[in-house]
Amino acid sequence: MPPSRRFAILAERDINKETFVEPWPEAGLIVADSPYDPQPSLRLEAGRVVEMDGKARPDFDSLDTFIADHALDLAVAEEAMATPALQIARMLADINVPQAVVRRLACGCTPAKLVEIIRHMNVLEMMGGLGKMRVRRTPANQAHVTNWKEHPALLAADAAEAALRGFAEVETTVRVARNAPFNALAILVGTQTGRGGVLTQCAVEEALGLRLAMKGLTTYAETLSVYGTERAFTDGDDTPWSKAFLAAAYASRGVKVRFTSGTGSEALMGHAERCSMLYLEARCLLVTKGAGSQGVQNGSISCIALPESLPGGVRAVLAENLLASMLGLECASGNDALASHSTMRKSAKLMLQFIPGTDFICSGYSAVPKRDNLFGGGNFDAEDLDDWNVLQRDMQVDGGVLPATEDAVLAIRRRAAEAIQAVYDELGFPAISDAEIEAATSAHSSDDMAPRDAVADLAAADRFLASDQGMLVVADALRRRGFEDVAANVLEMGRQRLAGDYLQPAAIFDLTPLPPSPETTPRSQERGEGQGGRVRFHVRSAINDANDYAGPGTGYRLEGERWAKLQAIRQARSPRDFIAPNVGPASPKLVEIGAARPSTRPEVIVAVGPGFNGALTRTIGGLEHEEVLAAILSGVAEEGLTARVVKVYRSSDLAAIGYAGAEVSGSGIAIGLQSRGTTVIHKRGLARLNNLELFPQSPSLTLETYRAIGRNAARYAKGIPPVPVGVKIDNWARLRLIVKTALLHRRETDEIADKPPQELWFDWEPED
Amino acid sequence: MQKAEGGRRNERYPLMEGATDELKAASGRSVGEISLEALTADELTDDDLRITPEALRAQAEIAQGADFPQLAANLRRAAELTAVPNAELLRMYETLRPGRATYEQMVALADRLVSEFEAHEAAAFVREAAEVYRARGLAKP
Numbered sequence: 001m002p003p004s005r006r007f008a009i010l011a012e013r014d015i016n017k018e019t020f021v022e023p024w025p026e027a028g029l030i031v032a033d034s035p036y037d038p039q040p041s042l043r044l045e046a047g048r049v050v051e052m053d054g055k056a057r058p059d060f061d062s063l064d065t066f067i068a069d070h071a072l073d074l075a076v077a078e079e080a081m082a083t084p085a086l087q088i089a090r091m092l093a094d095i096n097v098p099q100a101v102v103r104r105l106a107c108g109c110t111p112a113k114l115v116e117i118i119r120h121m122n123v124l125e126m127m128g129g130l131g132k133m134r135v136r137r138t139p140a141n142q143a144h145v146t147n148w149k150e151h152p153a154l155l156a157a158d159a160a161e162a163a164l165r166g167f168a169e170v171e172t173t174v175r176v177a178r179n180a181p182f183n184a185l186a187i188l189v190g191t192q193t194g195r196g197g198v199l200t201q202c203a204v205e206e207a208l209g210l211r212l213a214m215k216g217l218t219t220y221a222e223t224l225s226v227y228g229t230e231r232a233f234t235d236g237d238d239t240p241w242s243k244a245f246l247a248a249a250y251a252s253r254g255v256k257v258r259f260t261s262g263t264g265s266e267a268l269m270g271h272a273e274r275c276s277m278l279y280l281e282a283r284c285l286l287v288t289k290g291a292g293s294q295g296v297q298n299g300s301i302s303c304i305a306l307p308e309s310l311p312g313g314v315r316a317v318l319a320e321n322l323l324a325s326m327l328g329l330e331c332a333s334g335n336d337a338l339a340s341h342s343t344m345r346k347s348a349k350l351m352l353q354f355i356p357g358t359d360f361i362c363s364g365y366s367a368v369p370k371r372d373n374l375f376g377g378g379n380f381d382a383e384d385l386d387d388w389n390v391l392q393r394d395m396q397v398d399g400g401v402l403p404a405t406e407d408a409v410l411a412i413r414r415r416a417a418e419a420i421q422a423v424y425d426e427l428g429f430p431a432i433s434d435a436e437i438e439a440a441t442s443a444h445s446s447d448d449m450a451p452r453d454a455v456a457d458l459a460a461a462d463r464f465l466a467s468d469q470g471m472l473v474v475a476d477a478l479r480r481r482g483f484e485d486v487a488a489n490v491l492e493m494g495r496q497r498l499a500g501d502y503l504q505p506a507a508i509f510d511l512t513p514l515p516p517s518p519e520t521t522p523r524s525q526e527r528g529e530g531q532g533g534r535v536r537f538h539v540r541s542a543i544n545d546a547n548d549y550a551g552p553g554t555g556y557r558l559e560g561e562r563w564a565k566l567q568a569i570r571q572a573r574s575p576r577d578f579i580a581p582n583v584g585p586a587s588p589k590l591v592e593i594g595a596a597r598p599s600t601r602p603e604v605i606v607a608v609g610p611g612f613n614g615a616l617t618r619t620i621g622g623l624e625h626e627e628v629l630a631a632i633l634s635g636v637a638e639e640g641l642t643a644r645v646v647k648v649y650r651s652s653d654l655a656a657i658g659y660a661g662a663e664v665s666g667s668g669i670a671i672g673l674q675s676r677g678t679t680v681i682h683k684r685g686l687a688r689l690n691n692l693e694l695f696p697q698s699p700s701l702t703l704e705t706y707r708a709i710g711r712n713a714a715r716y717a718k719g720i721p722p723v724p725v726g727v728k729i730d731n732w733a734r735l736r737l738i739v740k741t742a743l744l745h746r747r748e749t750d751e752i753a754d755k756p757p758q759e760l761w762f763d764w765e766p767e768d
Numbered sequence: 769m770q771k772a773e774g775g776r777r778n779e780r781y782p783l784m785e786g787a788t789d790e791l792k793a794a795s796g797r798s799v800g801e802i803s804l805e806a807l808t809a810d811e812l813t814d815d816d817l818r819i820t821p822e823a824l825r826a827q828a829e830i831a832q833g834a835d836f837p838q839l840a841a842n843l844r845r846a847a848e849l850t851a852v853p854n855a856e857l858l859r860m861y862e863t864l865r866p867g868r869a870t871y872e873q874m875v876a877l878a879d880r881l882v883s884e885f886e887a888h889e890a891a892a893f894v895r896e897a898a899e900v901y902r903a904r905g906l907a908k909p
Binding site: 488 | 774778782783784785787791792793799802803804807808813814816817818819820824825826827831832834835836837838839840841842843845846847848849850852854857858860861862864865866867882890893894896897900901904906
């Protein structure tokens with residue numbers, strides 16, 4: 001057999017660049033329910049776990065011990081384990097069962113029990129559960145800001161833009177580890193220029209990360225990775241105790257901490273121990289909980305392509321987000337690393353977190369182009385920002401990203417670049433030139449930036465890290481150089497550390513800027529700074545913004561001012577001026593001469609709509625009504641007949657217009673013509689909605705087509721076979737022009753009047 | 769509808785708004801005095817941006833009251849660790865990473881947490897780790 005053309009085309013599709021494999025439990029290549037996964041069990045003796053998930057305490061590995069001794073709420077564990085998993089699954093899906101009731105039981109479940117609950121749930125039920133179990137009432141989003149050249153002005157500009165666009169957290173990382181203090185500094189200054197209160201972090205090796213936080217260059221830490229088996233954990237150079245100690249160390253400096261886990265990492269590291277990805281993730285989450293981390297980023301993260309290669313992979317990723325939320329962990333729900341070549345598959349997967357809402361929809365939306373993303377891609381990047389904004393507007397869903405205008409973005413980028421230039425200058429770092437400011441302001445990627453002296457930058461970064469300079473000297477440098485508002489924001493980030501309010505679960509600083517203070521100058525408002533020099537960040541967390549979803553009418557609703565902001569994408573136009581190009585001076589050659597009378601002549605009637613050559617004067621395709629009419633009449637004349645023009649007032653509906661024309665036509669044949677150009681050939685005696693020929697694609701109709709329509713109508717009138725009229729088919733026309741179509745029709749409908757069809761005198765003669 | 773438990777709102781939270789008068793930096797300076805004006809007057813030092821054990825204990829209580837007991841325990845350990853200097857804290861973390869320290873060295877660390885820093889909860893945590901590490905081969909032989 002010859003090969004299928006269709007399969008050849010399918011093979012070229014983006015989806016077929018992906019890898020798909022069948023499950024192989026022995027290699028850990030199974031997303032859920034490995035035959036080797038332990039069965040749920042729990043036995044307590046004297047208030048101590050002596051058996052968990054089929055394993056007796058003497059056989060516990062370090063993770064088992066940690067989970068048994070720190071994660072499980074033993075006060076409810078026996079009740080939770082005795083409650084059928086199906087019942088807990090139904091509680092998750094039931095809007096009448098509050099979040100706290102489900103969470104209480106979940107906190108007493110062993111890893112195997114948590115997985116057993118998921119076994120009963122489909123994706124839709126899990127999405128509903130996620131919307132209810134999400135920790136923070138208000139959803140938010142996190143951005144990645146990095147670039148290949150690690151250019152400080154570009155980092156600051158991109159961070160400022162991300163802040164302006166509403167991201168609540170911004171994460172950077174390094175290509176060269178020694179750049180860490182400078183990259184952290186650039187996004188600190190950039191974000192606090194864009195919007196005060198944006199939390200920042202720099203993903204680097206654990207000990208270095210802690211040093212950056214101690215210097216005040218970062219305000220949270222996220223990449224505290226945990227794994228579901230002891231061997232993978234050890235390969236990650238930590239234990240649950242060292243990770244928990246690190247979490248306490250961060251907190252002791254007033255720094256927010258979020259752990260990182262996710263399906264697939266153990267299989268990738270060769271230490272899955274034949275268990276399913278979801279079971280191992282449940283262990284990770286309990287370790288995270290036990291360590292006292294307020295939250296986790298999961299959803300497979302950098303391993304996403306591995307579960308996605310397997311059946312049920314995307315479902316399992318949703319399940320892990322749900323498990324985190326059930327346990328009361330803030331969840332930054334993946335959607336960060338490149339997950340697919342197919343935009344359809346990427347968007348579909350995103351919906352599982354986007355629609356329910358999570359604490360951070362992306363644990364890193366790439367606010368820079370993919371090629372500048374040092375985290376492994378950027379599943380959604382700077383080039384998808386408009387798409388993201390439209391999705392929010394389409395679904396009335398808050399995905400944590402605000403629309404922004406080009407002017408506001410350019411202004412904030414320039415100011416951030418100038419701010420980091422000032423800091424570099426004040427602290428004696430290698431200078432950032434005015435040309436670099438210009439480049440960073442308008443740049444899309446690091447391709448737009450000239451390279452810097454990497455040796456000098458790295459040497460200065462080393463000195464900065466080794467020095468005792470930190471947040472205070474940065475704020476002071478900004479203040480001295482006239483960036484009081486940015487200095488105030490940086491200082492406020494430091495001052496917030498003293499309260500530790502943002503150490504509570506799912507904490508962010510308010511997404512909504514405070515109303516401008518009296519000190520806000522018009523100039524600072526123009527620059528897009530809402531807060532002037534005086535700032536007060538408002539924290540939102542599980543304590544004061546707990547998710548209270550309990551079905552329709554409850555929980556977070558995108559409405560009011562926030563919804564107005566998310567609707568106002570820069571592409572949205574006022575519909576009121578849409579039809580202006582279709583309204584011009586009416587042709588004086590057409591004159592109404594009284595009610596149209598029936599005739600018996602062999603003629604064609606051209607019946608036009610009530611707005612014709614009046615309220616409207618051009619078709620949707622931009623043709624003058626007069627020229628359209630002339631073309632039709634020329635076609636009729638070619639066949640040796642004449643035509644009368646009749647204006648129908650009682651309807652704007654095409655079939656009704658044509659029908660009314662046919663009623664008075666001597667031959668019984670009429671051409672119905674709406675003012676937007678849509679045309680029908682009608683015949684007396686046919687049902688109103690029937691017709692001889694319909695030309696619905698008005699934008700594609702040319703004067704030549706109208707002439708052919710005239711010819712055909714005349715041929716019908718003469719009783720000879722019509723000639724097919726060639727019309728270009730453009731299936732995109734409807735998509736492009738539907739708003740205009742609706743508004744043109746509305747305008748014509750406004751002209752409807754209660755009077756019989758009127759004959760129009762058309763001052764026109766056929767060309768020879 | 770079943771009765772919701774937990775998630776109780778705390779009137780003092782956020783402490784930055786509900787307990788501003790009591791909040792101090794590690795330096796003893798009140799949070800209200802940490803301002804751009806103070807920065808301009810060159811009055812601020814790094815200790816003015818360091819959280820106090822009292823603030824962390826207050827947050828631990830808030831977390832406990834909202835049914836986040838593990839987070840509360842972490843914040844209590846954090847309160848103890850405020851006393852540990854930066855470099856020392858980094859070394860302690862390093863000691864706890866797998867294969868870095870012998871059982872005896874870990875126990876010694878726990879002892880020092882108590883004797884030098886009165887960090888009883890953190891010390892108990894390190895002691896517990898020492899036992900598990902020894903049993904699971906995660907301590908340096």
